Amino acid sequence: MAPSLGAAALARMLGTWHHGGAPAYRELADVLRLLILDGRVPLDTALPSERALCTALGVSRTTVTAAYSALREQGFLSSGQGSRGRTRIPERTAFGPALYSPQTPATPALTAPGLAAPQGLIDLAYSALPASGEVVHRAFAAAMTELPALLPGFGYDAVGLLPLRQAIADRYSAAGVPTGPGQIMVTSGAQHALTIIIRTLADRQDKVLVEHPSYPNALDAIRAARCRPVPVGFSDSGWDLPALETALAQQRPKIAYVVPDFHNPTGMMMPDAQRRRLVAAAAAAGTILIADETLRELNLDGVQSTPLAGFSSAVVSVGSLSKSHWGGLRTGWIRASEPMIQRFTAARSVLDLGGPVMEQLAAAHLVRALDEPLPALLDTLRVNRAALLELLREHLPAWQTASPSGGLSVWCRLPGPVSTALTVIAPDHGIRLAAGPRFGIGGAFERYLRLPFTLPPGKLEAAVLALRAAQDRLDAAPQLRRSLTRAPAVAIA
Known part of the structure; x- marks a missing residue:
């Protein structure tokens, strides 16, 4: 229906x-x-x-x-x-x-999130990469040889296959956070992991502290659970620790969701000193910290940090292969204490009965060889990042940008509150955008736009030139800008 x-x-x-x-x-x-x-x-x-x-x-x-x-x-x-x-x-x-391709049937020029952009449209709404093809293909080929041994079983495993959980646990241990396979649950991506965590730990109308801006899908998951987000804004230099400490002490939220490793959308990394303070403040408030580490491996500037779980065994960590390898793998995980993993396992049964076996076998190979595709991937992203920043300086000098230390995107401050207007007219100029308010609550961030540097320099140049054309169009038609610029409230579903 x-x-x-x-x-x-x-x-x-x-x-x-x-x-x-x-x-x-x-x-x-x-x-x-x-x-x-x-x-x-x-x-x-x-x-x-x-x-x-x-x-x-x-x-x-x-x-x-x-x-x-x-x-x-x-x-x-x-x-x-x-x-x-x-x-x-x-x-x-x-x-x-x-924008139709003359070689293909008519294709819609606008797409909604969750759908691939039509041919001819440069998609800047997603901050994601294509697969590391050879590495992923090799992992699935190895998984195919291992699959027959598992066929006599039922195929249901709510916590995940042991080889994959062990590989993930070993990865945490190598990063200085001793972890056993009993502390890992395999999920169908980081979003699935976050949904399980929120539904297990929070009840309707419970408060959930979030950074502001924050990852849009996380905000959607919080609203879908009918929890109340408590936004805490960034300062110009990053996390506002006094504001976070005050919010934790006064609001005492049930959960705090943070992205300390190359924050989405700003690309910033939280220093270890701030991580210690955040963990201490959360413990004093009785708040469970959720650390989203999906982008942790995309460390472009080689900044050293300790996983947030290294400061407290109470931290719940979320990871994924979507950014380092491919979103199509749909493989993520939760790292927590064994009693907490048991709670997540019990709660998961109302969502699904476990992940696909073949993908988990392949993911075990990818996690064990996680460092193999990273050097080339990071080199490519550094080139793309430099190209995007230079293009923005040249063609949109009024836009304020800072070089992110990691991740996949640049968070741009616009000269005026036109993010939504740009997003609405962008397809006319051959690009697709995610409006700044998607990363906030109550219509905030009309002066901001997230631009991923996941495309090669040639496509980034075409995208920035299209942005310049769209900006010029708005500058030349103030009435159009006023009629398009909106900051609608997002539903609490």
């Missing part, structure tokens, strides 16, 4: 949508379009009826009818029977013709 969205839920997503910069129906259509582009309203979702939405928003039915009509004309809403159209991807952009 296709999903549907109630009027009250959509009203919460829209937040304060009417700012008076354009007719109400146009502002409503703009924000609805952004919610679809950002993936906050999934594709093929039935929107509320016109009558129900006008009641929830307190506007005339004419306003809602006109907004829905605009979305249908732009291709973001189906024109099925009745007023409950379903969200879709347009065959034209909202402001111009679609």
